Amino acid sequence: MQENKQMITIKGTRDGLTLFIDDSCSFEEAFIELNEKLTENLSKKDEPTVYVTVKLGNRYLTTDQAEKLRGLIGRGNRFSVQSFESNVIPKDKALSWMEDSEVKPINRIIRSGQVLEVTGDLLLIGDVNPGGKVVSTGNIYIMGSMRGIAHAGVNGDRNAVIAASYMKPSQLRIADYISRAPDYESDGVYMECGLIDEEQDKIIIDRLQVLSHKRKDLNGFERRMNNG
Amino acid sequence: MGEAIVITSGKGGVGKTTTTANIGTALALMEKKVCLIDTDIGLRNLDVVMGLENRIIYDIVDVIEGRCKLKQALIKDKRFEYLSLLPAAQTSDKAASTVDSMKKIITELKQEFDYIIIDCPAGIEQGFQNAVAGADKAIVVTTPEKSSVRDADRIIGLLENKEMEPPRLIINRIRNHMMKNGDMLDIDEIVHILSIDLIGIVLDDDEVIKASNNGEPIALHPNTKVSIAYRNIARRILGETVPLQSLEDEKGMFQKVKKFFGIRS
Ligand SMILES: Nc1ncnc2c1ncn2[C@@H]1O[C@H](COP(=O)(O)OP(=O)(O)OP(=O)(O)O)[C@@H](O)[C@H]1O
Ligand SMILES: [Mg+2]
Numbered sequence: 001m002q003e004n005k006q007m008i009t010i011k012g013t014r015d016g017l018t019l020f021i022d023d024s025c026s027f028e029e030a031f032i033e034l035n036e037k038l039t040e041n042l043s044k045k046d047e048p049t050v051y052v053t054v055k056l057g058n059r060y061l062t063t064d065q066a067e068k069l070r071g072l073i074g075r076g077n078r079f080s081v082q083s084f085e086s087n088v089i090p091k092d093k094a095l096s097w098m099e100d101s102e103v104k105p106i107n108r109i110i111r112s113g114q115v116l117e118v119t120g121d122l123l124l125i126g127d128v129n130p131g132g133k134v135v136s137t138g139n140i141y142i143m144g145s146m147r148g149i150a151h152a153g154v155n156g157d158r159n160a161v162i163a164a165s166y167m168k169p170s171q172l173r174i175a176d177y178i179s180r181a182p183d184y185e186s187d188g189v190y191m192e193c194g195l196i197d198e199e200q201d202k203i204i205i206d207r208l209q210v211l212s213h214k215r216k217d218l219n220g221f222e223r224r225m226n227n228g
Numbered sequence: 229m230g231e232a233i234v235i236t237s238g239k240g241g242v243g244k245t246t247t248t249a250n251i252g253t254a255l256a257l258m259e260k261k262v263c264l265i266d267t268d269i270g271l272r273n274l275d276v277v278m279g280l281e282n283r284i285i286y287d288i289v290d291v292i293e294g295r296c297k298l299k300q301a302l303i304k305d306k307r308f309e310y311l312s313l314l315p316a317a318q319t320s321d322k323a324a325s326t327v328d329s330m331k332k333i334i335t336e337l338k339q340e341f342d343y344i345i346i347d348c349p350a351g352i353e354q355g356f357q358n359a360v361a362g363a364d365k366a367i368v369v370t371t372p373e374k375s376s377v378r379d380a381d382r383i384i385g386l387l388e389n390k391e392m393e394p395p396r397l398i399i400n401r402i403r404n405h406m407m408k409n410g411d412m413l414d415i416d417e418i419v420h421i422l423s424i425d426l427i428g429i430v431l432d433d434d435e436v437i438k439a440s441n442n443g444e445p446i447a448l449h450p451n452t453k454v455s456i457a458y459r460n461i462a463r464r465i466l467g468e469t470v471p472l473q474s475l476e477d478e479k480g481m482f483q484k485v486k487k488f489f490g491i492r493s
Contacts, residue, residue, distance in 0.1 A: 015361075109423055111381045111382065111384055111385035111388075112378050112379070112381040112382040112385065113381075113382045113385055113386075114385050127421070127422055127423070129381050130374075130378055130381070130383065130421075131378055131381065132381075145420075147421070
């Protein structure tokens with residue numbers, strides 16, 4: 001019985017191939033069987049590369065193993081691994097995701113010349129004054145006046161947002177995007193947020209209400225669970 | 229035991245020395261024993277504004293370096309016995325004055341005086357650190373200009389790390405017509421941004437400049453608005469709840485200020 005059980009299953013989809021690797025066998029066994037399957041199918045030349053999504057079930061791949069599979073599947077340039085999908089992640093990674101998406105409440109005024117940096121989402125109960133700066137790896141929520149500089153998603157999270165009770169920033173930065181206040185004196189706005197608009201390819205300021213449909217997964221943890 | 233209050237601003241020329249001289253004078257007029265300290269070493273001014281320049285024999289650096297006793301360096305004001313001045317050095321190198329030496333001087337002065345008012349140099353470097361070192365409280369002076377408010381905010385942030393209560397605010401050189409036209413930040417906005425208690429507002433008045441040229445702090449004049457403003461600040465320092473009086477009431481713009489005063493009892 002054991003002998004006949006398929007360790008590797010391949011299915012064609014619209015976007016390419018999906019390759020299921022059974023999660024109860026050892027990596028070596030799976031590797032050998034996959035090697036055989038691929039060798040049978042080799043030969044035909046001059047066909048475009050087919051993209052492969054590898055589904056691992058409850059198997060955890062080390063970086064080393066991932067590289068080996070990538071090399072095996074990519075051999076001969078017929079296939080190319082698009083992504084590995086697994087149900088499991090190691091504890092340390094889960095903890096760092098959690099830290100990255102925890103909300104850090106802080107109540108003080110960030111005055112001129114002061115910089116507040118947090119890992120995760122920042123909930124500031126207080127103002128950011130002109131010349132003050134707040135930085136976070138996640139979202140920034142300010143219950144107060146935002147008159148200085150805020151940098152959300154500082155490690156590159158373009159989905160991060162900056163929300164404030166009162167917005168009159170000198171600069172908003174999200175991941176690698178920067179927007180600054182106009183050179184003329186302008187009025188601030190109440191209950192608004194800054195976020196990256198994909199189509200316009202820049203940071204826009206909009207009403208807080210838009211977040212409910214533009215950023216469904218406001219929580220970075222859920223976002224990562226869903227998107228890896 | 230007396231209380232040491234530093235007058236600081238970050239930005240230069242906004243009225244620290246003028247404020248020190250006038251608050252000191254006003255407190256002395258109320259029969260408090262006051263000692264003014266000029267910590268702006270190399271750019272001493274307070275003695276000139278107080279009209280005491282000619283009497284300087286020793287200065288603060290002489291005290292620190294042990295060339296004289298603290299008592300010998302204090303200049304008694306010729307007009308009333310309650311006021312003394314410890315002048316800054318005009319020539320000696322700044323390195324002489326340190327955080328520790330300032331603390332020591334102020335502790336000694338607190339034995340004898342009710343209030344020690346410290347005139348801080350502009351900037352946020354060592355001179356500032358020395359000036360605030362021995363202080364129990366701070367008053368931040370700003371003018372209704374963006375750059376001045378920005379620097380005041382920076383100073384308030386730096387004072388947060390010191391062991392003293394939150395500083396209080398004086399807005400100096402207010403020009404009525406400019407504020408009415410919106411050409412100056414208004415008081416509401418300044419207090420909102422800095423979010424500290426307002427302890428007084430002082431109009432811009434040519435008499436201030438005239439008075440300091442004559443070495444007579446304007447607080448000595450009985451009836452100008454500015455003089456009353458300084459005396460009100462002195463009363464608020466003493467803990468009185470000073471009701472808004474005519475000078476601050478008759479102008480419409482001052483109505484708004486009401487809510488900032490009188491909160492503390
Ligand atoms: N309320 C006022 N109305 C008119 N002039 C004023 C007022 N306050 C201060 N001044 C003038 O502004 C100038 C600067 O004041 P002052 O020397 O007190 O400032 P400062 O903050 O001590 O300056 P520095 O930073 O150089 O020590 C002086 O000429 C002074 O007379
Ligand atoms: Mg001065």
